[in-house]
Amino acid sequence: MRINLPTWLTLFRVLLLPVMVVVFYLPFRGASLVAAMVFVLAGFTDWLDGYLARRLDMTSAFGAFLDPVADKLMVAVTLFLLVQSAPTGWPGILLAVTAAVIVGREISVSALREWMAEIGARSKVKVAFLGKLKTMMQMVALVVLLLQHDAETLRLYHIGEALLVIAGILTIWSGLDYLRAAWPALRGDKNS
CATH class of the missing domain: 1.20.1270 (Substrate Binding Domain Of Dnak; Chain:A; Domain 2)
Known part of the structure; x- marks a missing residue:
């Protein structure tokens, strides 16, 4: 299986989740701003991977599976962090x-x-x-x-x-x- 650019962006979004979690808990001034920026970056990659997949006709079965999983993980992990704190x-x-x-x-x-x-x-x-x-x-x-x-x-x-x-x-x-x-x-x- 060959992974295309939109799918790499989706994988990057998944990899941003642990980064956001770590930043969320780090005790430095501005951590919440950085965590929010990581979340916004993840959200941007969600839009961008969909745009590129449609625009460049680079859809794939793996990308179609992974994209909604990444979206749900992003929301669920963020909600868990916020509820806990x-x-x-x-x-x-x-x-x-x-x-x-x-x-x-x-x-x-x-x-x-x-x-x-x-x-x-x-x-x-x-x-x-x-x-x-x-x-x-x-x-x-x-x-x-x-x-x-x-x-x-x-x-x-x-x-x-x-x-x-x-x-x-x-x-x-x-x-x-x-x-x-x-x-x-x-x-x-x-x-x-």
């Missing part, structure tokens, strides 16, 4: 519940897509605009929360928290859309 009380509870909803939906929709592909109906659960909007909201929220995770004042933390809750609501909504699209097949309808 969240303030105590309601802000931490809200963040933990929202993170559980987001990760739970990602696992559920991935399993649903895999099952629909097995029965030859994957096109019924393809990525929709709502899913893209949810992803964009998550990314912005995670950058804000990464920037603020160890700040002396939580000026932007509550904005990031609110954006993540909105992303959580969009997560549920888009997950229900996927479920609705797959429902005939899940019920066992012969005409689905």
